[in-house]
Ligand SMILES: [Zn+2]
């Protein structure tokens with residue numbers, strides 16, 4: 001008879017740890033929350049106490065303009081919670097400060113991955129495999145067609161388009177937290193030393209990354225420069241700004257978008273993207289299945305994404321699995 | 335294969351026609367023979383590999399991937415070739431991809447017996463983008479909005495030759511078009527067409543905009559409401575071509591069988607209209623002709639109920655002599671001689687309208703009530719027969735001025751009992767010369783004017799020519815011309831075209847007309863009366 005792990009329960013609003021009356025990534029305000037990372041679908045404001053890494057807390061403070069009830073916890077540090085529950089945070093490799101949370105109670109170990117990836121990322125600590133009985137995993141890109149190409153390949157594509165169009169600029173849509181900074185860091189790693197121009201919504205987050213020691217080089221605001229200066233340059237903006245008025249001042253921009261969804265042509269076309277860059281901060285199919293295999297839990301619970309394919313894979317590989325119907329995880333961060 | 339794959343992806347993501355033309359032209363100029371010829375054929379749906387079909391790919395994949403995971407993936411991606419290209423466990427970067435011609439060569443040697451072994455070998459040598467390109471090329475379903483016309487325009491642009499010359503020399507050539515590239519890229523003599531029943535580009539008319547025209551210099555002729563055709567007979571073979579150069583001989587065997595003189599004739603295809611309640615032997619309305627269009631095989635009953643004939647306008651080539659450089663009046667004289675030698679049941683002559691002056695012509699035109707008359711043509715008496723639309727030579731003066739030819743751009747599902755049909759159509763006109771990179775701008779929307787039969791036809795057309803979907807809306811490949819009738823047109827700041835039509839309705843489906851010949855925004859602007 002398998003254990004039922006009754007002390008930890010998926011509710012529509014998040015994962016509830018009953019003995020400690022504490023929630024992981026709740027979508028509603030609660031008294032006591034553990035937060036995996038700063039993306040707004042996971043880190044909501046208004047909790048009584050918020051436990052997260054210092055980086056995640058700083059991101060939340062930037063977004064919600066308050067640090068009330070913030071309780072920092074370092075990677076590897078174990079917290080004692082009421083009801084004989086302990087919680088330990090491990091890097092998830094997703095964005096700056098992102099963590100998996102290991103929960104232990106009554107000799108049982110449950111790991112909640114939050115969002116994660118396995119590929120190297122110069123802007124955050126790499127994912128660690130944490131053995132456990134239950135792996136609560138995301139499944140954003142859980143279809144076998146999602147196999148992200150090497151990031152160097154996509155960066156090279158971006159740089160060669162830029163070089164071929166010296167009169168134009170390449171406008172890249174990238175989420176303000178994580179994707180934008182990773183993109184900049186990868187461009188720097190590929191030797192692109194020129195200034196990179198930012199939409200106003202990007203600035204504060206890039207400065208926050210710099211404060212945590214992530215060097216992003218020469219960054220300038222589009223609003224501070226004249227249009228001709230932008231010819232032959234890279235401009236980064238949130239995806240919502242790609243096709244709006246804001247982009248009209250740019251010199252004949254080539255619209256690019258950095259996202260795992262760009263793997264599928266129809267998705268890129270729907271977003272009017274001319275240069276799709278398949279760069280994702282989530283695990284692709286191979287990373288997801290490899291992670292389940294390596295962690296080798298007795299049960300796999302799937303929080304959000306394409307549960308049906310993940311469930312099928314588990315079935316084919318004789319693994320116990322459950323799809324949790326959590327609401328409110330909206331892929332701010334794909 | 336890498337360059338072709340990159341071209342294909344660039345075309346997928348490029349929206350503007352102008353940018354597509356440039357991409358294609360650059361590729362054609364910079365890629366060596368015979369790769370560029372094969373690529374051109376693939377892009378214009380000219381390649382067929384009997385052993386490689388969409389079902390082959392599906393079978394290949396379900397041998398390797400769990401059927402449930404395959405189905406979930408295929409559903410999400412929406413395209414079999416693309417799903418397979420992403421799922422194939424190939425390399426991130428291909429070490430030694432085959433060239434396009436090597437791939438074509440390998441594909442054409444595959445048989446049903448060995449395709450399941452040979453196709454994987456090819457796929458293993460390609461990265462994901464190249465696999466997509468290969469599978470698209472192999473199954474012939476590109477759906478990326480590259481019409482034959484756009485390809486020819488790009489070809490002309492690449493080698494700085496005229497589109498009309500490309501049209502003329504293209505016909506009768508087959509992939510990889512060695513002679514065509516030899517002519518355009520390397521300055522060799524153009525491929526010879528003398529002994530082949532080939533299509534010659536039509537001479538076209540501008541809408542009459544001047545208030546009056548001097549009939550001393552121009553002859554007037556009825557413009558008949560059928561479909562413009564070219565009937566070619568040479569070396570014992572006859573072809574009937576539509577406006578776009580499509581061979582429609584199969585749909586009109588009685589015409590194809592009736593010409594036995596080596597000639598290239600230009601005329602209007604009509605059906606006899608006894609059943610329309612008109613005088614026996616006259617021409618019926620376009621609706622009667624519609625019964626005969628688009629049929630692969632024709633029943634005896636069809637032939638008897640809707641007998642076709644061609645009302646001749648012009649003769650381009652006669653018994654080996656190219657008459658096109660001659661003035662219209664000389665060609666007309668030759669045509670009037672020739673008509674006596676043709677089967678009267680299948681060919682007659684479009685009469686010249688005997689009007690002393692323009693006022694009389696206007697009066698005659700006003701009185702004309704026959705269904706099959708669309709308007710009046712005015713042809714300069716000294717005009718040679720030149721391909722395309724040359725200013726000042728031919729004019730068309732349509733009977734109902736508030737008709738315009740538009741291109742279907744988007745279709746949306748209807749409501750109520752039409753909710754399963756794409757019945758709301760958005761159509762557009764060109765904002766300039768489509769051969770110099772003009773774009774289509776939407777000018778209006780209509781959801782009536784068509785019969786139930788036509789609705790079914792349009793719905794099927796939309797589904798088969800979708801290039802993109804946005805919720806309930808489908809974007810089409812912009813290949814279908816719709817004749818739109820409307821009450822009036824007004825200037826409007828709210829619309830990108832600067833125009834708003836009143837009461838537009840679909841007057842007629844013009845599947846015979848190529849999209850680049852649809853009207854321009856300027857034509858609509860000239861119709862503004864407020
Ligand atoms: Zn998420």
Ligand SMILES: [Zn+2]
Nearest residue numbers: 037039115333
């Ligand atoms: Zn996230």
